[in-house]
Amino acid sequence: MIEEKLKHNIKLVKKGDQTAFEDIVAYYQNKVFAICYRMIGDKQEAEDIAQEAFIRAYLNIQSFDENRKFSTWLYRIATNLTIDRIRKKKPDYYLDAEIKGTEGLNLYAQLPAEQALPEEEVESLEMQSYIQNEIMQLPAKYRSIIALRFLDELSLKEISEILEIPVGTVKTRIHRGREALRKRLRHV
Amino acid sequence: MKCNKEMVELMHQYLDGDITRDDEQLLRSHLQSCEACQKHFQELKRTVALVTANLELKPSNDFTRNVMAQLPKEKKRMTAKRWMKLHPMLTAAAIFFILMFSGIFSAWNQDQQLSYPKGQNLIVENDTVIVPKDVVIEDDLEVKNANVKVEGEVKGDVILINGEHLSASAGKIAGEIKEVDQVFNWMWYKLKDLVESVFSLD
Numbered sequence: 001m002i003e004e005k006l007k008h009n010i011k012l013v014k015k016g017d018q019t020a021f022e023d024i025v026a027y028y029q030n031k032v033f034a035i036c037y038r039m040i041g042d043k044q045e046a047e048d049i050a051q052e053a054f055i056r057a058y059l060n061i062q063s064f065d066e067n068r069k070f071s072t073w074l075y076r077i078a079t080n081l082t083i084d085r086i087r088k089k090k091p092d093y094y095l096d097a098e099i100k101g102t103e104g105l106n107l108y109a110q111l112p113a114e115q116a117l118p119e120e121e122v123e124s125l126e127m128q129s130y131i132q133n134e135i136m137q138l139p140a141k142y143r144s145i146i147a148l149r150f151l152d153e154l155s156l157k158e159i160s161e162i163l164e165i166p167v168g169t170v171k172t173r174i175h176r177g178r179e180a181l182r183k184r185l186r187h188v
Numbered sequence: 189m190k191c192n193k194e195m196v197e198l199m200h201q202y203l204d205g206d207i208t209r210d211d212e213q214l215l216r217s218h219l220q221s222c223e224a225c226q227k228h229f230q231e232l233k234r235t236v237a238l239v240t241a242n243l244e245l246k247p248s249n250d251f252t253r254n255v256m257a258q259l260p261k262e263k264k265r266m267t268a269k270r271w272m273k274l275h276p277m278l279t280a281a282a283i284f285f286i287l288m289f290s291g292i293f294s295a296w297n298q299d300q301q302l303s304y305p306k307g308q309n310l311i312v313e314n315d316t317v318i319v320p321k322d323v324v325i326e327d328d329l330e331v332k333n334a335n336v337k338v339e340g341e342v343k344g345d346v347i348l349i350n351g352e353h354l355s356a357s358a359g360k361i362a363g364e365i366k367e368v369d370q371v372f373n374w375m376w377y378k379l380k381d382l383v384e385s386v387f388s389l390d
Contacts, residue, residue, distance in 0.1 A: 050247060
């Protein structure tokens with residue numbers, strides 16, 4: 001969506017025009033869904049949370065500062081909702097768990113290389129759920145970073161704003177998360 | 189396989205687009221000489237590609253519809269506003285009709301006074317206009333808001349607006365008796381009258 005059109009639509013929504021919000025939902029639905037899914041790992045749950053994120057965004061649109069980036073604001077709502085949901089599902093220690101040392105070779109990592117899947121299947125659903133399964137092995141705070149980083153459109157600074165953590169921490173977590181995923185996915 | 193932590197760090201910085209020019213040079217020259225780091229770097233890039241390629245990662249088709257359905261009901265005022273924006277012609281037509289009808293209705297309502305042709309020797313008793321026995325009206329007789337009793341003779345039509353004809357055995361009406369007591373009939377009659385007067389040959 002062109003920046004201008006988005007701004008115009010947000011103004012309309014602020015005035016109470018609901019149909020202007022429809023375009024916004026249509027435009028951002030894939031991204032918001034992807035963030036939620038990467039973090040929670042279940043499509044149905046991700047869809048529920050993503051819907052709720054949009055509804056919250058609509059209800060709180062008056063508090064959105066038009067000088068700021070809408071996507072950042074929206075993604076923050078989505079990540080916060082997802083983190084809340086994960087908290088409800090899992091005990092706290094899981095959220096703050098660190099990735100275990102670099103040596104962590106697991107079952108998947110020990111699979112022989114000839115079982116590697118062909119390139120074309122990267123996009124297949126099976127492959128997607130396999131990758132997602134690997135992501136789910138990471139602690140939640142790394143998952144949120146991975147989810148945002150691999151949308152491939154946000155700067156490190158924007159990610160730090162969304163998650164409200166320092167840029168330095170964002171970098172470290174991206175590096176660690178990516179390193180951990182490399183180990184899990186290198187045989188693919 | 190682990191060359192050194194520093195190089196791996198540079199790889200990540202490179203992948204995040206967060207690397208200085210010098211460090212990039214350093215990384216490049218090191219990658220050319222170190223096979224282990226090259227492999228590590230390839231694996232990282234591949235990981236990024238695998239996780240980023242999420243074309244299949246889409247919510248259900250009716251996602252947007254579901255969200256819209258769950259939003260609180262919009263204010264009525266907004267719906268009307270948007271409707272008017274979408275249908276300017278209909279809006280203009282509606283306004284036109286509202287004005288036109290309100291004009292007609294107010295004309296109808298103001299017109300509650302008894303009226304009948306003057307100077308024809310008619311008698312008015314309460315709400316009744318009487319054509320006396322020995323009076324002959326050559327033309328149409330139009331009476332508004334009163335009843336009519338014809339004891340004499342009317343050669344034309346009797347037109348009653350908001351009134352009724354009280355028949356009297358002695359009277360004689362050559363033309364028709366038209367009772368008009370509905371707004372639309374009245375309008376219709378007025379229109380017909382207008383058309384007739386415009387197109388009448390004589």
